[in-house]
Amino acid sequence: MNSFFQYFADIFNGVKSLLTGMKVTGRYFFSPWEIVTQQYPENRKTLKMYDRFKGEVIMPHTANNEHRCTGCGICETNCPNGSIEIIQDKIDMPDGKKKRIIDKHIYHLSMCTFCGLCIKTCPSDALAWGQEFEHAVFDRTKLTKILNKPGSSILKDISE
Amino acid sequence: MAFSIYDFTSFNQSIDKLLYDSLPPFWALIIEMTIIGVVFLLFYAVVGLFLVYAERKVCAFMQNRVGPNRVGPYGIFQTIADFIKLLMKELIYIKNADKLLFNLAPFIVIIASFMAISAVPFAKGLHAIDFDIGILYVIAVSSLGVVGILLAGWSSNNKYSLIGAMRSGAQIVSYELSVGLSLVTIIILAGTMQFSAIVEGQANGWFIFKGHIPAFIAFVVFLIASTAETNRGPFDLAEAESELTAGFHTEYSGIKFAFFFLAEYMNMFLVASIAATVFLGGWMPFHVSGWGGFNAVMDFIPPLIWYFGKTAFIIFLMMWFKWTFPRLRIDQLLTLEWKYLLPINLVNILVMAFMVLMGWHF
Amino acid sequence: MKEVINLPVKNIEEEEYHINMGPQHPSTHGVLRLVVSLQGEIVKSLKPHCGYIHRGIEKMCEKDTYPQIIHLTDRMDYLSAHINNHAVCLLVEKALEVEVPERVKYIRTIVDELNRIASHQLWWCSFGMDMGGLTCFFYGLRDREKILDIFEESFGSRLLHSYYTPGGLMMDIHPDFQKNVKVFIKYFRKKIKDYDDLLSGNVIMQLRTKGVGVISKEDAISFGMTGPTGRGSGFSCDVRKHHPYGVYEKVQFNEIVRTEGDTLARYLNRMDEMRESMNIIEQLIDNIPAGDYTAKMKAVIKLPAGEYFQRVESARGELGVYVVSDGNKTPFRMKFRTPSFSNLSTLDYVSRGCKIADLVAIGASMDYVIPDIDR
Amino acid sequence: MTTNQLMFAIFAAVIIIFSILTVTSRRILRAATFLLFVLVATGGMYFLLRFNFLAAIQLTLYAGGIVVLIIFSILLTSHIGEKLEAPSVKKIIPAFIAAGFGAALCILTIVQHPFPQEVISSSERTDIRVIAKALISTEKFGYALPFEVISILLLAAMVGAIILAKKRKD
Structure with missing residues (x-):
């Protein structure tokens, strides 16, 4: 039962x-x-990434096209994947001495794992995170970027 | 040509008369058959497309999503775009498959559902055939679809497909019993198997109200068993995607896959419309005996709206089941049928027969 | 020309046959391949083939300095990236005998627990999906999104954070972190009721999991099953309780142990762990002490020569890190003891005699992450 | 030619062609599928004759029941590449004799049957109520007894099947 x-x-x-x-x-x-769905391409204009968002590594420049990178190469040695290459140049200073400056700060976005060690270890705070996240391109070579803008120079107070 | 949205009989008869007057009877009949065939094909396409869209929207809303919203306003052309894509996709031929059976299987599945829908009354006078054995006929032809599934599973020479087909075979063969018996309950109440007579019999109240408790139990059992028979979740073991990738149609592509897809949705529509017809009065408006004014207002709503409204309600219920419940295991599926549904059904038939004898129904 | 061999007639009721579940299969959650011997629907034996995404992380660690190793551990068990990082950081701190600031310990504990909730939410999604209830998948992801938003705001990324460094943290938490976490916990306490209504209490789910895939306590110990999976068999193995790290010794929480050992016990364990993690976070979130977010570390970290081992409780079980150092800035040998790998090893033993559907349910309840197995 | 004759011709052609294919096909599952077509076409023939009940029973029992059972058992036992061996002459000749004898008997019956010259109106349907009453009536033309006897046969078949299935397990 x-x-x-x-x-x-x-x-x-x-x-x-x-x-x-x-x-x-x-x-x-x-x-x-x-409903929680976000309509991505439509909300592009209003879409704001967080300040700390790790989109890509950038090198901030001032209005006078000056950056803070001394070309010391610490970021290059700290990068675990070899995604940063620094090509240095030497210029003649007015006082006759030769001085190291940066020629090209090459950043391979395709190899970057966004660990942030380059930014953390940079002694002169030359690098920062950019908020750009739409990295899709048709050509892989476009992912190799030169971070210092053409004709840029180092900030005065850093070089001294 | 008399036309009324409340009664299609005169409309049909006038077409019939027109054809027979102007043509020899042989050609008149051929043309009539062609018209009916084309109408059903178009109906199939429209209902199939609509149901796929509805399913995607319903599941999206249940899952806090918006669903298709890119092609056309609210994504209403999404299924048409999908259909064009399926048409243009490559048909992949499988090595060592039994080509004949492999190509035949989708047609068997879709023809079975096609044969069954011909007996469904859409409105007064709007049905292809009105058999005196309507319900028996529908049960008979809808059981043919399983052959297509079995053949599809076997002939694609894939172990997943074979397992899916075996599951589907066991499932459909056993659940057919419950579908049949739950309909028998209503046949006892209605005293006929003819669909038009069943609908007419609900003029003073739907059978689910007239037969109250046993009719309601039969309705629930029919819902469960017919969901299982159409291979829909939570009974979608034949195509259990997390276990068998896609079950019996794993190897199908392009339009042949679309046939299975369409057949699944049409079977869903079919069982929903049978449930609507047998339990909820089909195209018959909602009547309460004695309330003359109320009944007149209800009569004002055209029968096609009643019919499609009830069908849509049952389809929504089935979608609700699918998007809520996890899937059963094959042995639990059979336990459900043989341990729960079948005994309940048998007792229910007895109760219903007793009730009809005693005149306890409304 | 070779003659076509006419295969003998096979009776699948009597003879075993093999199917390959994976490397591409919806229920293996990645590129795991299970060669399953079936008799009808019943699993006779099973052979996992792993290594489809073996990347040689342990070998790669040998060329990286300790801060660089962190970002590799993210990619092992990507669902509990913070906890993996924590293991390496604790190991380095232990070897160098560095005392990290109290603030760091608090933040690490909170973030670990948030990560555990996020991981269990994703597990719940995929568990529901493997059971055939697709709606679970979207509810779980919807709520996981909230945690990922908190992570993104504070640490800049959603999945692979590399937030911890040896000696501290990459950066301080975002000013809104505490507020957002409290909002999330309030929200999730409501939503976890939906989870229970939708799946835990469901009769189909109960039928499919109760008494399925039972592992006894002895077997669990000898197979090295840890985490919620091992605790489902009654093996009390919570590293947070037995070898506390972070600030776990300061908080009140229960170690969730069930003795049934079946799929349902493992399921309920994880559901309860989510609630317990919320309790832990609630105890800590208002008491984060002020202070520095990193300890003073040398620019180049060199571990003294010797062997070191550190374990943490990851979302899947006990994660062990073993390092042999020869005094250089890179480890001489690095070995990860990953929980998913040990849990996977039981799958053959457990699933024998089960049906295919049970195999999927058991696999889902083990919650293995394939990169964690392959490394 | 009326439409009824046309339909009859189509059904007859389907039955003949697929019957021949059923017995000549060397793949067993194909043979079963062709048998399904034969049975469905026979059902169609009944519909043509307005024997709706018989047609539905034909579809349910033979097409939906027995063929599905046959296909199901073939699935369990056969392999996709498998082909039946061509039958030997020793087997073909008796088969032909048996088939020929059966055909001769049928043709003889048809020739000898005195078909009425005027067409019976085909519009009357056999009322299922009449069938139902006849099926369970115990009077002179009632089928209650044969019905019960057949169910005993089915019971015997079921017991036999269980015994066969049990035996194989040992």
């Missing part, structure tokens, strides 16, 4: 649990304001 009641209790509890589940989905079905 016990198993007889158990049979009906099973049915009852089973149906009850199924209805509980249906209540959840049914509630969401009838509350379309809870």
